[in-house]
Amino acid sequence: MSEPATPLDPRTAQRLAWTRIALGDAAARLERASTDAGFRSYWRTHGAASSRIVMDSPPDKEDVRPWLRARDLLEAGGVRVPRVLARDVDAGFLLLEDLGGPTMAQVVDAANADAHIDGAITQLLILQSIALPEDTVVFGEALLQRDAGLFEDWYLRHHLGIELDCGDAERLQLTQRRLMDNALAQARVPTHRDYMPRNLMPVADGPAVLDFQDMVIGPIAYDPVSLLRDAFLSWPEARVDAWLRRYHARALAAGLPVPDIASFLRDADWLGVQRHLKILGIFARLHHRDGKSRYLADAPRFIGYLDAVVPRYRELDPLRDLLERTIKPAIARLPA
Missing domain, CATH: 3.90.1200.10 (Aminoglycoside phosphotransferase (APH), C-terminal lobe)
Incomplete structure (x- = not known):
């Protein structure tokens, strides 16, 4: 008999559930892609579709709206920035194109x-x-x-x-x-x-x-x-x-x-x-x-x-x- 799965903490479970809905893939998985000096974290998707990046900005710590506003201004001006494929601003989740691994x-x-x-x-x-x-x-x-x-x-x-x-x-x-x-x-x-x-x-x-x-x-x-x-x-x-x-x-x-x-x-x-x-x-x-x-x-x-x-x-x-x-x-x- 297999061991029961370790319960996910609430934010991890919320992030995974949102990702699966956004991708339309109930079996999609996430692995850490990177983090930064603030509270945002980045996760690479694995599943039936091409990989994407989920940006997780916990709304009580890192409002995603300034990032989106700046991104839209830069893109409109011709700067190459990540494309946004899905968003839930209130929850602090964005689905982005995967630009690859190395910076x-x-x-x-x-x-x-x-x-x-x-x-x-x-x-x-x-x-x-x-x-x-x-x-x-x-x-x-x-x-x-x-x-x-x-x-x-x-x-x-x-x-x-x-x-x-x-x-x-x-x-x-x-x-x-x-x-x-x-x-x-x-x-x-x-x-x-x-x-x-x-x-x-x-x-x-x-x-x-x-x-x-x-x-x-x-x-x-x-x-x-x-x-x-x-x-x-x-x-x-x-x-x-x-x-x-x-x-x-x-x-x-x-x-x-x-x-x-x-x-x-x-x-x-x-x-x-x-x-x-x-x-x-x-x-x-x-x-x-x-x-x-x-x-x-x-x-x-x-x-x-x-x-x-x-x-x-x-x-x-x-x-x-x-x-x-x-x-x-x-x-x-x-x-x-």
Whole structure:
């Protein structure tokens, strides 16, 4: 006599039942495809029909409507995004086309990077050219202040155990103010805010763009530097510089409001510093608050980025002093 099946938890049972109805396949099965840093999860279908992806956004934790709104805007503007085949917004379930397994981050290497980056720039230029609704959130002072707080609250205080003295607090505040002023002075375009190889799928008519629900109107250099100074991949600085120049030339040709090349490279550097500080805070929060510790393994990459860029600019000397005198010694004291 066979063992009785283990009862499914309510959300798992609800997801499977919805999938079988959406597919018209009472025997369809689901297996985990991927998850993200939030509460969404992704499941690949197996059954009589071609595989599909079920996106599960528990409505009490992750409203699916912003994702759908951004997806529809991007698709209408010509950006390659996942196609939606069925939806239940109230329950938080979407049935999507299956774009395949590997993301760009999993297939890009030194030999094929130029082609992948060029394709990513093509999609980015389309995204940056879209006319967004007037009520789209602007990546302004409020969001920048929130990002700045993530670094101090979660990376310095929670992770490194640092309480800044008056001098160090002043150095950090001065640096953050200069970074924010630079971001606020840039021309504004549609901004993905996490445009990186992990969120790009290498399909024939793409790459397809993922994880776009936090799209805002923001500084034009933000997404290029997110792509090229990625949270999970590092490239030689000379190669990054060449790609930034390639983006700049193509953006000019597309009529996008980029400044002269010297100003753009500086803007990209400074936004890279702002973004790296923010992500250090996010990774520390994922570890300490959410129990998702794998992201912290990439924290040294951000310190490396800062070491490469910050010394180029006298205006960022307060951050260099803070790194050398306070942050790096605290990192060295962390348990191995």
